[in-house]
Amino acid sequence: xxxxxxxxxxxxxxxxxxxxxxxxxxxxxxxxxxxxxxxxxxxxxxxxxxxxxxxxxxxxxxxxxxxxxxxxxxxxxxxxxxxxxxxxxxxxxxxxxxxxxxxxxxxxxxxxxxxxxxxxxxxxxxxxxxxxxxxxxxxxxxxxxxxxxxxxxxxxxxxxxxxxxxxxxxxxxxxxxxxxxxxxxxxxxxxxxxxxxxxxxxxxxxxxxxxxxxxxxxxxxxxxxxxxxxxxxxxxxxxxxxxxxxxxxxxxxxxxxxxxxxx
Numbered sequence: 001x002x003x004x005x006x007x008x009x010x011x012x013x014x015x016x017x018x019x020x021x022x023x024x025x026x027x028x029x030x031x032x033x034x035x036x037x038x039x040x041x042x043x044x045x046x047x048x049x050x051x052x053x054x055x056x057x058x059x060x061x062x063x064x065x066x067x068x069x070x071x072x073x074x075x076x077x078x079x080x081x082x083x084x085x086x087x088x089x090x091x092x093x094x095x096x097x098x099x100x101x102x103x104x105x106x107x108x109x110x111x112x113x114x115x116x117x118x119x120x121x122x123x124x125x126x127x128x129x130x131x132x133x134x135x136x137x138x139x140x141x142x143x144x145x146x147x148x149x150x151x152x153x154x155x156x157x158x159x160x161x162x163x164x165x166x167x168x169x170x171x172x173x174x175x176x177x178x179x180x181x182x183x184x185x186x187x188x189x190x191x192x193x194x195x196x197x198x199x200x201x202x203x204x205x206x207x208x209x210x211x212x213x214x215x216x217x218x219x220x221x222x223x224x225x226x227x228x229x230x231x232x233x234x235x236x237x238x239x240x241x242x243x244x245x246x247x248x249x250x251x252x253x254x255x256x257x258x259x260x261x262x263x
Contacts, residue, residue, distance in 0.1 A: 001137050001235045004029035004037035005211045009201035009228040010046050013054055018044040019066055025230050026074050032232045035102075035137055036077035040168050040199035041146050042095070043080040047170035047204060049124045051093045055085035064098055064106065072104030077137065079197075081145065081168050083125075084111075092126040097143045097168055099136065108134045110143035114151055121147075131158050138237060139164040139193075146171060149182045149196075152189060159190035159249065163216070163239035167196045173208035180210055187214040191243050193235050200228045216242050 006025040011017040022039055029037040041047060044063055045054040056062055063082040071078045077100060084094045095112040111128025115121040131154055133142045142158035146169035155165060165186060171179045179196065187194040193216055200209040212223040213233040224231040243249060 001036070001139065002032070002034045003195060003213070003233055003235055004032065004034040005195065005197045005213065005222075005224065005231040005233065006037050006039045007198065007200050007209045007211045007224050007227075007229055007231065008039055008043065010040070010042075010044060010199060010203075012046045012203045013048050013050060015044040015054070015063060019063075021228075022080070023070055026070050026076060026078065028230045029232070030074045030076050032230070034076060034232055036079065037230070038079040038166055038168060038195060038197045039081065040197050041081040041097075041170045042083060043168075045083065046199070047119075047121075048083070049120055051083060051085065051124050054083050055093050056082060058084040058087060058094075064100075067098070068100055068104040068106070071100045071102055075102050077102050077107075079143070079166060079168070086126075090126055092124060094128060095121070095125045095145055097145050097166075099134070099141070099143065101136075107136055108132050108143070110145070112145040112148060113154060114147045116147040133158055133161040139235070141166060143168075145169065149179070149186065152186065155186045155190050155192075156249075156252070159192050162192060163237070163243075164193045164235065165190070165195070167194065169196065169198045170205075170207065171198050171210075172205040173210075174206070176208055176210050180212065183212060184214050184218045184220070187216060188218040189248075191216045191246070191248060192239055195233075195235075200226075215239075
């Protein structure tokens, strides 16, 4: 699989302007013959708590509709983030990651499990309750968003089905060493390919990007930092072979871990 990481400098809370920039990156990825392009968390707005302005109807999303059209027109799969308005009786929205195939069909959608409490996200967005793993483009892919990266348990659970994890984020540059270290750690721990797609620019925070692709033994396959741009990386299917030879998952003692959790 050839994947494009779209490190976008989105226009704050301006979906139309940000979409124009994202669409240009889609065309660039198409020219590079990428199978899929992935964009950062809250792709067209930035990491905003202004749900009244940026929230969209979960069943009739403008952003999803535009990305479906873009995928179909350019014959490329697209992964991106957006904010969904509350679904009554819930009063909070959800932070979502949608995956669309090259024909423009929604493959799956993930709701961020861990809202970033420290940044006030949990006051506005409800945490999801499902780990998403889906067969796609010759892999089984699991989707995560930003702060999820700090919780290794969900990656271990996902790796029982998946060999490829994608994390989209708005991760500030002040904590960039955490971002890079944790992406590599999740890849090594789960023996999975891990793609981290961050944003770039200066909005609510300063973002240096540092989007990267990591293979199943922790090697960095490609990285883009300090600018807006598209990074193209090749992902092969060797993760499952590695697991067969060096089966760390099989050596995990889940029953013992659960016993100590209960204590």
